[in-house]
Amino acid sequence: MGVPSQELNARRLRFLKGLEDNSVAIVFSGYPKILSEDEDYKFEVNRNFYYLTGVEQEESIALFIKAEGEEKTFLFISPFDETKEKWYGKKLTIEEGKEQSGIQNILLTSSFNSRLEAVLNDEINLIKNVYFDDSEELKIGSKQYVCDYIASLKNRFPLKNYVSFLPLITRLRMVKSNYEVNEFIKAIESTRLGIRSVMAECRGGVKEYELATTFSKVINDDNEYQGVSFNTIMASGVHAATLHYPNPLGTCKQGDLVLMDLGAKHNHYCADISRTIPVGGKFNEFQKVLYEIVLGCNKAVSNFAKPGVTIKELNDLAIEYLSSECLEAGI
Structure with a gap:
């Protein structure tokens, strides 16, 4: 189940309230990063974009406009591409975008640049501020990062004031709603189930990766394959002295301790806990x-x-x- 529209609308209203008058804000969902010549890393949506839209799809853009006493929000999504859908699965339609985000102004990404330029190019220079996400690692195209895009905007519209919205959205996200607290509770409950299963399997002769695999299976059964919050750390004996122990290839020995640092997630809300247990249970x-x-x-x-x-x-x-x-x- 996605984020309720009422929740998303409240977030967008608070975000718009925090913007100066006569401003636009541009929020990108992101673009997959390359793993190898023929494979990308699993796409992870820009969390600020997800927070404001509830949409996880890559190559999407949200545009917020606050001017002349009016506030408007647009969501831009990718047009239908038969080849991409054949390889990577179905993408959002305009109607699905409306339902998932609660945003009624849904357009295709092919129209984003012209729409933005029309807003910024007005003859009376109404728009003074351009807010953006200045995260250095935010990739928005096959060969483009958000910093590159903002640099190009500055060249075309040098008289605008360019402002990072990260301080604003960080303050907003620090205060959790009842919905968000409940999402954390669900993530924590999945984590609890996973830890109990690891404790039951933790005995001499078991490989560290077997315990990590047990945790992964149990939480995915519970959270419908939403996965772990981060790579699970499962470290036995002296391996626990490496804080971010990366290769769980060791064998658990009777009398040793096992340090686990792990967590499940639910709708991008992540549990994160460390526990140390004895091999064999005592x-x-x-x-x-x-x-x-x-x-x-x-x-x-x-x-x-x-x-x-x-x-x-x-x-x-x-x-x-x-x-x-x-x-x-x-x-």
Whole structure:
């Protein structure tokens, strides 16, 4: 199920409210990046675009116009291409775009440049500001990044004021709606199921990648193949000393610990949790001491966290707690 139209409309209204009068904002969904000569990486939509439109399709563009007391939003999607659809699957129709995004002004991407130039080229120079996403890695064409596109706009319309909308949308996205909180809860529940399955399979002789595969299968069964939040880290024994351990080829040994850093996602809302478990299901006496110290730290930080407390203050508390408890335990 996609993002409800009411939710998307509320987001767009807040976004438009944050723009200066007499402005346009251009938001690109992105373009697939090349993996090899004959394959692209799996496309991941620009999250700012998805936040405002609910659309995941590559090569799409949202255009926001705020001028003369009016606010308009347009969504541009790719035209029908029989060859592309044969190879890569069906794309959105105009009607599907309306239903998925809640935006009624749906046009084809082939008309985007002419539409934008008509807005920016007005004789009375009504539009003063052009807002854009200045993420350096945002690819918007086969050989074009967003910075290239903005540079070309600056050459054609040098009198406009070019402004990044990232500070605005970051502030908006930091405050989560009830819908978003529920999406996180769903992602966390899938993650919980995956971790419980890993715990049941974690025994001597099992490969790290087998545990990672177990996690992936369980969450995909639960979240309808929406996948992991990021590449799963499954590190046993000394491998856990590598924070982003990349190659889970080791074999779990009885008496070792397994560090997992993982998460499931639901409609692009991602869970992210780290847990350490004993191979075979039981901690030895020394591991129990460490576990209780870390658990106590977790509870202390959770209890201290409240509005107004900074990340640095939370981190300082954790360092102080762990240091004092480890010294007291003779570690």
